[in-house]
Amino acid sequence: MSILVVGTVAFDTVETPFGRAERILGGSATYASLAARVVDAPVLLNAVVGRDFPDSHVEALSSRGVDVEGLVRDPDGETFFWAGRYHYDLNTRDTLATHLNVLATFEPDLPASYRTPGIVCLGNLDPTVQSSVIDQTDGRGLVVADTMNFWIENTPDALAETLRRVDVLVINDEEARQLSGQPNLVRAARAVREMGPGTVIIKKGEHGALLFCGDDVFSAPAYPLEDVVDPTGAGDTFLGGFAGHLARLGSTDAEAMRQAVVVGSALASFVVEAFGPDRLLSVTAEELDERIDAFRRLSAVPTIVAA
Amino acid sequence: MSILVVGTVAFDTVETPFGRAERILGGSATYASLAARVVDAPVLLNAVVGRDFPDSHVEALSSRGVDVEGLVRDPDGETFFWAGRYHYDLNTRDTLATHLNVLATFEPDLPASYRTPGIVCLGNLDPTVQSSVIDQTDGRGLVVADTMNFWIENTPDALAETLRRVDVLVINDEEARQLSGQPNLVRAARAVREMGPGTVIIKKGEHGALLFCGDDVFSAPAYPLEDVVDPTGAGDTFLGGFAGHLARLGSTDAEAMRQAVVVGSALASFVVEAFGPDRLLSVTAEELDERIDAFRRLSAVPTIVAA
Numbered sequence: 001m002s003i004l005v006v007g008t009v010a011f012d013t014v015e016t017p018f019g020r021a022e023r024i025l026g027g028s029a030t031y032a033s034l035a036a037r038v039v040d041a042p043v044l045l046n047a048v049v050g051r052d053f054p055d056s057h058v059e060a061l062s063s064r065g066v067d068v069e070g071l072v073r074d075p076d077g078e079t080f081f082w083a084g085r086y087h088y089d090l091n092t093r094d095t096l097a098t099h100l101n102v103l104a105t106f107e108p109d110l111p112a113s114y115r116t117p118g119i120v121c122l123g124n125l126d127p128t129v130q131s132s133v134i135d136q137t138d139g140r141g142l143v144v145a146d147t148m149n150f151w152i153e154n155t156p157d158a159l160a161e162t163l164r165r166v167d168v169l170v171i172n173d174e175e176a177r178q179l180s181g182q183p184n185l186v187r188a189a190r191a192v193r194e195m196g197p198g199t200v201i202i203k204k205g206e207h208g209a210l211l212f213c214g215d216d217v218f219s220a221p222a223y224p225l226e227d228v229v230d231p232t233g234a235g236d237t238f239l240g241g242f243a244g245h246l247a248r249l250g251s252t253d254a255e256a257m258r259q260a261v262v263v264g265s266a267l268a269s270f271v272v273e274a275f276g277p278d279r280l281l282s283v284t285a286e287e288l289d290e291r292i293d294a295f296r297r298l299s300a301v302p303t304i305v306a307a
Numbered sequence: 308m309s310i311l312v313v314g315t316v317a318f319d320t321v322e323t324p325f326g327r328a329e330r331i332l333g334g335s336a337t338y339a340s341l342a343a344r345v346v347d348a349p350v351l352l353n354a355v356v357g358r359d360f361p362d363s364h365v366e367a368l369s370s371r372g373v374d375v376e377g378l379v380r381d382p383d384g385e386t387f388f389w390a391g392r393y394h395y396d397l398n399t400r401d402t403l404a405t406h407l408n409v410l411a412t413f414e415p416d417l418p419a420s421y422r423t424p425g426i427v428c429l430g431n432l433d434p435t436v437q438s439s440v441i442d443q444t445d446g447r448g449l450v451v452a453d454t455m456n457f458w459i460e461n462t463p464d465a466l467a468e469t470l471r472r473v474d475v476l477v478i479n480d481e482e483a484r485q486l487s488g489q490p491n492l493v494r495a496a497r498a499v500r501e502m503g504p505g506t507v508i509i510k511k512g513e514h515g516a517l518l519f520c521g522d523d524v525f526s527a528p529a530y531p532l533e534d535v536v537d538p539t540g541a542g543d544t545f546l547g548g549f550a551g552h553l554a555r556l557g558s559t560d561a562e563a564m565r566q567a568v569v570v571g572s573a574l575a576s577f578v579v580e581a582f583g584p585d586r587l588l589s590v591t592a593e594e595l596d597e598r599i600d601a602f603r604r605l606s607a608v609p610t611i612v613a614a
Contacts, residue, residue, distance in 0.1 A: 039613075089490035183396035185513060197327075206492060207514035208526065219515065219528035219605045224493040226481040249612060258609045292611050298526045301603040302565050306554060306592075 001247040002042040004114055005033045005240065006133045006143065007123020008103060009047040009057075009071065010025035013083035014232050014275060016090065021230070021275040025057050027080065027121030028146065031233035032240030033066045035120070035267045036281040039287065041247035044114045046070035046133070048106040050079040064070075064281065069111050077102040090228050091205060110136045117141045118250070121243040124148045125161035127155055134165050142248040144168040144243050144253050145197075146235065152179050158197060169197035170239050176202045177288055182303065185210060186217075188278035199257060201242070203235055211261045221263045221299045230275045234268040237280065266291040308554040309349040311448065312340045313440045313548065314430020315410060316354040316425040317363075320390035321539050321582060323397065328537070328582040332364050334387065335430030335453065337538035339547030340373045341587040342574045343428070345595065349419045352404055353377035357386040367422035371588065376418050384409040397535050398512060414461070414538045417443045424448045424556070428550040430543055434462055434469035441472050450561050451475040451550050452504075453542065458606045459486050466503060475564075476504035477546050483509045492517060493524075506564060508549070510542055518568045523561040530576035530598065531566065537582045541575040543588065548574035573598040579592045 007206045012026030028049045033159060036043045044067045049057075053073065062068045083097040096304045108129060117140045122145040134143060145166045151159050152175060163169065166168040177183055180191035189212040199213040204222070242264035249256050266288060271299040338502040343350045351374045356364075360380065369375045390404040415436060423445045429437045429452040441450060452473045458466050459482060470476065474542030476499060484490055487498035494505045498520040506520040510531070518525040549571035556563050573595060577586040 007602075067323075091416070091490070168591050169449050183398070184533060186533045186570040189531075194540055195457075205513060207511060210531070217531050217605060218607075219531070220608075221526035221528075221606070224517070224524050226491060226493045226497075228491070240412070245611075255609055258607075259611050262608050262611060292608075299523060299528070299606040300565075302562055302604055304552075304569060304599050 001118030001250045002044055003046045003105055003119045003243050004034065004110070004117035004133070004137065004248050005119050005121045005123070005131060005243075006046045006108060006130070007032060007125060007236070008080050009045075009053070010080040010082055012232060012276065013081075013097075015085040016230055017086070017088050018229055019275065020135075023081075024276040025060065025231065026082065026127075026276060028233075028236040028239075030061070031236035031271065031277055031280070032121055032123055032243070033061065034064060034277050035237040035264070035271070036244030036247065037064045037242030038280060038283060039241065039244040039248050039263060041244035042242075043067060044070060044117060045206050046072075046108055046114060047109060048074050048102050050074045050077045050102045051075045053079045060281070070114050074102040074105075084232070086231060088231060090231055091181050095233075108133050108136065119144060119243050119247050122146065122166075123239065127151050127158040130167065131162045133156070135143060142167045142246065144170065146239050147175065149175055149178055163198045164196040166197045168199040168201065170201045170203065170207070170242065172203045172235065176200070178220065201261060203238060209238070209261055209265060211257055213254045213257045216258070217259060220265050221295060221300075222265070223294065223298070225269060225272065228261050228272045231272050234272050237266035237277075238268040239270040240264075246251065250261060262292055262295055263288075267296060305306050308425030308557045309351055309352045310343050310426045310428050310550050311353065311417070311444065312336050312343065312426035312430070313353045313437070314339060314429045314432060314543070314551075315387050316356050316360070317387040317389055319539060319583065320404075321537055322392040322536055324393070324395050326582065330388075331583040332367065333539060333583060335388065335432075335540075335543040337368070337547075338543035338578065338584055338587070339428055339430055339550070340368065341371060342544040342547030342571070342578070343551030343554065343589060344371045344373060345574060345590060346548065346553035346555050346570060350374060350551075351377060351424060352380075353415055353417060353421060355379045355381050355409050357384045357409045358382050360386045367588070375423050381409040381412075391539070393538060400538075401498055413429065415440050415443065424555050426451060426550050428546060429453065429473075429547070430546065434458050434466040438465070438469045438472065448465075449474050450555065451477065453477050453546050453604060456482055456485055467606065471503040473504045475506040475508065477508045477510065477542075477549065478511070479510045479542065483507070492497050493571040506547055508568060510545060516545070516568055516572060518563045518564055520561045523565070525565045525568060527572050528602060529572070530601065530605070532576060532579065534580045538579050540584060541579050544578040544584075545571035545575040547571075547602050555600055568601060570595075573602060
């Protein structure tokens with residue numbers, strides 16, 4: 001089962017209390033694609049870059065097995081650029097710069113070989129663009145999507161339209177509250193599901209994630225990391241790892257979704273250990289297995305003995 | 308194994324967006340004692356009330372099997388009174404009134420039969436009073452304690468003194484960050500453990516709880532409640548249920564601590580379903596078992612199939 005990944009490929013400049021990285025490879029589609037490749041899912045990448053995007057970055061993606069036929073180079077502009085600074089607690093950040101550049105006029109036009117994916121994985125993008133991507137597929141793939149407060153605030157109608165076509169929505173807790181108007185996350189998830197997505201995943205950062213799928217509720221822990229170096233891309237990595245595991249399994253039932261949430265969480269716990277997507281390039285299958293075992297030990301509820 | 312519970316017995320007036328309850332039975336020792344009794348642990352209650360405290364409340368406690376020999380009535384004053392208003396999200400509250408009344412001059416003087424407890428369970432109180440209680444026991448009991456931002460800010464030296472004598476500290480995430488000066492909760496737990504408590508439990512409300520015990524880290528989920536009626540006493544109920552389960556087991560190893568965290572979390576998930584401690588009086592063993600099963604299903608990490 002292949003995954004169509006649509007999102008941003010970008011240059012990021014990131015400052016944290018522990019260091020700084022300048023114009024490194026970033027973007028939601030970059031993180032999601034590389035994460036899905038860690039679990040060997042076939043990835044079809046659709047995104048746009050500018051004339052300044054080096055061949056070495058394209059090579060980094062294709063050498064990891066990402067299909068880059070749909071990675072469009074727009075010679076008339078520069079690559080999307082984002083700069084941000086994380087605060088001391090790493091849970092909050094200030095955006096210092098957002099230069100849309102070639103992203104401003106990006107209209108996905110999928111190659112023929114991209115039009116029958118098993119999973120359509122939509123990174124944070126204008127919901128109108130997300131809908132256009134779905135339109136260009138054969139409509140049989142599971143649609144897994146992310147969104148952000150910007151679209152919730154500024155394009156609610158377009159977002160509502162897209163949500164009706166989404167199968168699995170992956171958002172963070174603040175976005176779930178904002179989208180639903182419900183402070184209680186269980187109520188928020190219910191309200192969001194009534195907007196379209198049958199399955200909702202609420203990412204809670206250091207508090208893990210909640211999966212609502214059918215009648216099943218799954219509370220996944222967060223890996224207790226002491227040394228977060230750069231939180232950038234953690235959510236996108238979760239998305240790609242989640243979709244990648246479903247693709248690898250070829251299944252989308254509640255049990256598969258639970259597994260996929262753990263895989264996504266484990267990969268996200270690696271990516272924050274270094275600046276940029278570096279850890280997605282270096283993590284081994286053995287390391288991933290060990291981390292998944294750690295998640296299992298971390299959350300295992302013992303038998304309660306009533307003496 | 309018996310539990311000595313020391314804390315407040317109070318009148319609470321509680322306002323939430325969903326209702327109001329006036330001068331109902333409250334206080335940290337009330338919630339903790341009743342929670343420990345749900346799991347049949349022998350409870351020795353030490354607290355002070357005023358001349359206005361009705362016999363019916365004493366009867367409510369003793370009829371549940373709480374030993375009230377150490378429940379002192381001070382005829383010269385009124386019972387401790389607290390009033391608070393919860394905001395719409397129920398995660399934040401304003402204190403509207405705190406009348407210490409008889410609590411202002413409370414100096415615990417344990418009955419002889421209270422001096423050899425298996426567990427010393429110290430609710431939120433002046434750390435000097437907490438230390439005085441430990442002094443009056445034979446020193447063999449496991450000391451489980453709660454504290455709050457008030458003492459962290461105003462009596463840091465007395466708190467540090469008490470912490471050196473505490474075995475298990477139970478605090479919320481904001482208090483852990485404040486006490487340690489560390490925004491990262493894993494680092495915060497490590498720093499707090501260096502202050503004395505070998506075991507630290509960080510309560511995270513709707514996000515569950517983290518247990519750090521020996522080399523073990525346990526991430527307990529929160530039960531996904533849609534209808535929280537009154538959060539008052541949830542933390543004290545956790546404390547009492549936690550201590551109660553350890554007492555019932557007669558064990559304090561890491562495995563017992565994990566079990567106790569689940570029992571405390573389950574009882575806390577009941578108490579918030581109604582105003583005051585009512586649900587601790589009505590919950591059945593069968594309901595508790597079902598809720599514990601729900602916690603297990605909620606957090607079960609499946610076997611990850613690598614297709």
